[in-house]
Amino acid sequence: MYYSIGEVSEMFHIPISTLRYYDKEGFFPDMERVSGIRRFSEREIETLRVVDCLKKSKLEIKEIKQFIDWTRLGAKTYEERRNLFEQQKKNVEKEIEELEKTMSMLKYKCWYYEQAIKDGNEDKLHEMIPERLPKEVKKWYDHAHEEETK
């Protein structure tokens, strides 16, 4: 089964120009062409899925290219590839934690402005922060203000 660039673009919600850009970057080293026109096979589709995952885990284009190159080298690069995924796992884990801290701050701020709207001003709030905050709210506040462990 083969797909045209336009079909792949629709399937993945990726602009055609981006697919061509990825191709230029060497993401599809063995893609076939029929009189110059690209034919995406299952191989390219699978590549695209992995690329998507690596992009979401914030890997740079160049490093994704490195991974593609490893793939072509076969069994002798299994370890490099595993290490890459292990690393990305750690990175994403850390990012989720960061975002959860951000969520706490956002929840706190939502509560804060909800109160401000009710009161018409921030006077009562200023008296509460941080020791007299409601228990639940203080949890968000504290989480958001935790020190970075860099």
Place this chain on the structure above:
Amino acid sequence: MYYSIGEVSEMFHIPISTLRYYDKEGFFPDMERVSGIRRFSEREIETLRVVDCLKKSKLEIKEIKQFIDWTRLGAKTYEERRNLFEQQKKNVEKEIEELEKTMSMLKYKCWYYEQAIKDGNEDKLHEMIPERLPKEVKKWYDHAHEEETK
């Protein structure tokens, strides 16, 4: 209590050049200066904490500036500000979900290459995918391959 730009830079692990850039963007509209030199007060420090949160929730510089402007307009912009934080909460929630899907893919890939290393090739793996995958692994696989609900 006042801080110099260098002290703030250390406290927040933000380059001095970036702080000056933020200032130029209007993030510290009421910051004092003593013969041209910036003095960061508690107000600016608090601004910086919120900016940090909004940046982590992927708000653009221009929109952060908008928020700063709202803050200066006082009580009549409480709703706009609350709405902004509500929106960012939704965005971050969605992003965490996305990242959890990415995590599943990464876990699956780690397992995959672990197996490939053990076997020396991917033959056995190809026979397992997707129906004969171990239960735990299939969970990651399925999660990672769920359709986007766009």
Place this chain on the structure above:
DNA sequence: TTAATTCATAAACCTAGCTTTAGGTCAAGG
């Protein structure tokens, strides 16, 4: 036959969010 689609390339262009550079002020220490 003509018009609309879909594909192709190379190269220029774009944007956000900084960062660097070049040139200068000012206070403290040796």
Place this chain on the structure above:
DNA sequence: CCTTGACCTAAAGCTAGGTTTATGAATTAA
């Protein structure tokens, strides 16, 4: 008194990751 270090500005520069433009070929639909 001179050097070092921390600060200042304006303006140019940078980078990733695409996107747009200009140009053209091949296919299909009316």
